Amino acid sequence: MCSLNGMTREEREKLSRTVLEGLSVGDAFGEMYAYGHDEVRRRVELGVPHGPWWWTDDTAMALGIHECLVRAGGIDEAMLGWIFARNFKREPDRGYGRMARNVLQQIGAGVPWEDASRSAFGGGSLGNGAAMRVGPVGAWFAEDPARVVVEATKSAKVTHWHPEGVAGAVAVAIAVSAAWRTRDLPTGEARVLIEREILGHTPPGEVRDGMEAALALDPGLAPADAGRLLGNGSQITAPDTVPYVIWSALRRLDDFADALIDTVEAGGDCDTNAAMVGALLVARLGEGAIPAEWRSAREALDFGKM
Ligand SMILES: [Mg+2]
Secondary structure, eight states: OOEETTEEHHHHHHHHHHHHHHHHHHHHHHHHHSTTGGGHHHHHHTOOOOSOBOOOHHHHHHHHHHHHHHHHSSOOHHHHHHHHHHHHHHOTTSOOOHHHHHHHHHHHTTOOHHHHHHHGGGTOOOBTHHHHTOHHHHHHTTTOHHHHHHHHHHHHHTTOOSHHHHHHHHHHHHHHHHHHHTTTSOHHHHHHHHHHHHHHHSOSSHHHHHHHHHHHSOTTSOHHHHHHHHOOSTTOBHHHHHHHHHHHHHHTTTOHHHHHHHHHHTOSSHHHHHHHHHHHHHHHHOGGGSOHHHHHHBOOOOGGGO
């Protein structure tokens, strides 16, 4: 059996699917509770609604990355651009942002991905869209951080050419891969390892500066206060989103439900914030950490559609 650094092809695919479970439950949960987010805990305690909890563009694009990894064994930018454009054309109403719609329409019309991505906003997008979908890359190459950086960068640049858009994706992919490598470690040690990996691999810039601020921030703060200090994704850029997400994931590293509830409480880009936290936590804790009721309520992930 082909095995790179000890992980078999089957193990990579299985871990990527596991991360997709956490990511998509987070996405759907965050989307559902975005309105009235400040009361999310009370509302969940009263009982979560029956499904389906619809997932959004975060999951649609993460499924696209998973498909590319299955087909090519790594990120092939042209293939990934084609898959993203095809999925967008099939389901344009998943909540894609305006710039994403524009780039994906161009790629779908035959414009080379480099041209479409580079021209967005004049210098490339620094939106949080490359970070929100990158979980499967962190899973696929989980034991090889250097490879995670390379593949996450490639996956980002298909639509997010700007260095900050790329840095957000690298930080989240590294966090997911590190989280998996902490699965047998106690919480405190796990937190230290994940922090060290993120700082060791995130390129310099606003995302990284924000991350340093996030890692220095008191985990006992209320999520809304942390969101005010770090940004909660309301500007939908990577620097405004990823530091808060990492802060929120690290303070609830061993409780999937609690982590999602607290993450959403701060408002902002609720579905995207919760998608990233869900991906990170499930990489450490496994699918069993997702409340069964939540997982069965989430709209099905149709791997057969690929
Ligand atoms: Mg979304």
